[in-house]
Amino acid sequence: MTYIGAEVIISPLGRTTAENWAAIRANQSGISLVKRAGFDKSDLYLSKMLDLVDDYKFEKLLIDALSTVAQEIDPAILTSDRTIVIISSTKGELDKNIHDQFGKSISALISRFLLANQPVVLSNACISGVLAINAAGNFIDAQIYDHAVVIGCDLISDFVIYGFQSLFAVSDQPCAPFDTLRNGITMGEGCGAVVVSQTKNIFRNGALQLLSGTSANDANHISGPSRTGEGLFRSVKKTLENNQLTAEDIDFVCAHGTATVFNDEMESIAFDRLGLSDVHLSSLKGYFGHTLGAAGVIETAASMQMMRHGLLVKSLGYRESGTSRKLNVIAENAASQPETILKTASGFGGGNASLIIRSL
Amino acid sequence: MNGEIVSTRHMSSADSWFKQIYKEQEFVYPKFYKMDALSQAGFLASELIKRSNQGLTSEYKDDEIAMLFANQSSSADTDMRFMHSYEHNGAPSPSLFVYTLPNIVLGEIAIRNKWYGENMFAVLPKFAPGFFVDYGKILLSTGAKALLCGWLGVLGDDIEVFVFLVESESDNGSDFNVENLTDLAQLGHP
Numbered sequence: 001m002t003y004i005g006a007e008v009i010i011s012p013l014g015r016t017t018a019e020n021w022a023a024i025r026a027n028q029s030g031i032s033l034v035k036r037a038g039f040d041k042s043d044l045y046l047s048k049m050l051d052l053v054d055d056y057k058f059e060k061l062l063i064d065a066l067s068t069v070a071q072e073i074d075p076a077i078l079t080s081d082r083t084i085v086i087i088s089s090t091k092g093e094l095d096k097n098i099h100d101q102f103g104k105s106i107s108a109l110i111s112r113f114l115l116a117n118q119p120v121v122l123s124n125a126c127i128s129g130v131l132a133i134n135a136a137g138n139f140i141d142a143q144i145y146d147h148a149v150v151i152g153c154d155l156i157s158d159f160v161i162y163g164f165q166s167l168f169a170v171s172d173q174p175c176a177p178f179d180t181l182r183n184g185i186t187m188g189e190g191c192g193a194v195v196v197s198q199t200k201n202i203f204r205n206g207a208l209q210l211l212s213g214t215s216a217n218d219a220n221h222i223s224g225p226s227r228t229g230e231g232l233f234r235s236v237k238k239t240l241e242n243n244q245l246t247a248e249d250i251d252f253v254c255a256h257g258t259a260t261v262f263n264d265e266m267e268s269i270a271f272d273r274l275g276l277s278d279v280h281l282s283s284l285k286g287y288f289g290h291t292l293g294a295a296g297v298i299e300t301a302a303s304m305q306m307m308r309h310g311l312l313v314k315s316l317g318y319r320e321s322g323t324s325r326k327l328n329v330i331a332e333n334a335a336s337q338p339e340t341i342l343k344t345a346s347g348f349g350g351g352n353a354s355l356i357i358r359s360l
Numbered sequence: 361m362n363g364e365i366v367s368t369r370h371m372s373s374a375d376s377w378f379k380q381i382y383k384e385q386e387f388v389y390p391k392f393y394k395m396d397a398l399s400q401a402g403f404l405a406s407e408l409i410k411r412s413n414q415g416l417t418s419e420y421k422d423d424e425i426a427m428l429f430a431n432q433s434s435s436a437d438t439d440m441r442f443m444h445s446y447e448h449n450g451a452p453s454p455s456l457f458v459y460t461l462p463n464i465v466l467g468e469i470a471i472r473n474k475w476y477g478e479n480m481f482a483v484l485p486k487f488a489p490g491f492f493v494d495y496g497k498i499l500l501s502t503g504a505k506a507l508l509c510g511w512l513g514v515l516g517d518d519i520e521v522f523v524f525l526v527e528s529e530s531d532n533g534s535d536f537n538v539e540n541l542t543d544l545a546q547l548g549h550p
Contacts, residue, residue, distance in 0.1 A: 163457035349467035
């Protein structure tokens with residue numbers, strides 16, 4: 001069995017997992033109007049860590065996340081040669097060194113935490129975080145490593161803001177996933193971490209079970225989602241089948257839900273094809289914004305908090321169904337003890353990934 | 361390609377090295393001209409591999425070929441061009457922005473071949489045979505029957521492209537292990 005725990009969230013909602021959970025359960029959003037943030041000096045809604053003023057922000061967040069992880073697990077794990085650190089990110093410390101966006105930060109982690117193995121950076125657009133957790137599970141199932149620390153981290157920069165603006169993909173309001181009035185993403189920044197291990201008792205606060213996940217490409221378009229949801233459909237179908245589960249076994253879907261018209265529509269089609277239309281579903285983008293390479297880890301960590309606290313939080317920003325296929329989007333917080341949850345992600349390059357977590 | 365020289369760069373040509381190869385090899389895929397250099401590199405290498413492994417596209421189901429790629433510089437070459445577009449050319453270029461992720465090359469190859477398999481792009485400080493062997497074997501034990509793997513370094517004139525095919529069953533080739541992969545990778549750097 002593969003275990004997952006020690007979840008960490010650092011976001012505009014708080015510097016600790018507990019602060020983030022308190023904010024989410026109170027349905028607070030990290031999104032605020034940031035003056036002159038856009039390319040045209042327009043004001044823009046962002047989920048930005050306004051109090052993060054360090055020089056090397058990416059490195060600072062990685063160090064904070066790993067320091068917190070160290071307190072949540074058996075301290076000998078971090079320096080073990082049976083442990084791998086996997087980092088998911090799209091642009092790393094791009095603002096500091098565009099030629100080598102990860103090198104300095106990774107070197108700092110190795111020397112500061114005495115890591116035995118060279119960390120691996122996975123950079124697969126918006127599925128990076130889910131892919132990284134899947135990779136961690138795979139490394140452990142294959143007994144190549146015994147433990148993996150997965151850290152997802154991405155920052156808001158002019159680079160990504162201007163890029164998404166150039167694609168007309170940015171919402172003029174706080175994003176509203178799956179809602180009829182949704183009109184784009186709200187960019188977010190932050191850091192998440194989880195530990196995946198073959199050993200249950202390394203976790204100070206208990207563990208959940210990680211089932212092996214998969215990815216699948218849409219083979220359709222580099223920046224637009226498949227209209228039939230083919231890649232997402234295939235990834236979830238494979239993940240369910242690999243674990244001998246069916247749609248009926250899923251109690252909650254933590255969807256990607258970026259709040260662009262086409263992404264959310266695609267997800268509704270894929271989930272409908274999968275027989276998941278009636279399953280409770282949320283997007284957490286209304287709380288954290290779209291944190292790109294960090295999203296999969298932050299949202300998995302938040303889902304784990306929901307499982308631990310027995311509360312499914314509402315999909316913030318959702319009022320009225322805006323997809324052609326029915327989804328059971330959670331409109332109000334609901335006490336629930338989900339046994340089995342599905343986390344999905346979809347992104348540029350046609351990537352789709354999914355994973356399943358079970359309570360023990 | 362398999363130890364044979366299939367194309368030689370003409371430094372005097374007005375075309376980029378990748379465009380020279382595209383033309384010389386008479387590939388026909390107009391989307392090639394829209395791609396950034398990283399995607400062009402992956403496209404050309406994968407097409408050349410397909411030519412010398414004719415069964416590659418017919419012997420496997422559409423989700424049985426996984427892709428495992430890595431490099432050191434992510435999409436930095438295109439990142440700089442995109443940054444130039446908004447700092448010096450007046451507006452951020454959407455056609456450049458969509459290539460500012462290293463995994464886009466995997467999307468381009470997937471679209472070209474209608475491959476729905478697993479994709480992974482890693483950023484590593486240097487070519488790491490152990491990473492490809494470890495994760496490649498994982499992919500081969502969890503559903504994939506073939507792997508297209510590659511190290512694609514593109515940063516200005518600094519170009520390192522090494523793409524290789526791994527099959528779970530094959531009549532030729534050598535064992536997929538760190539030693540053989542290290543030897544293969546060094547062929548280009550005698």
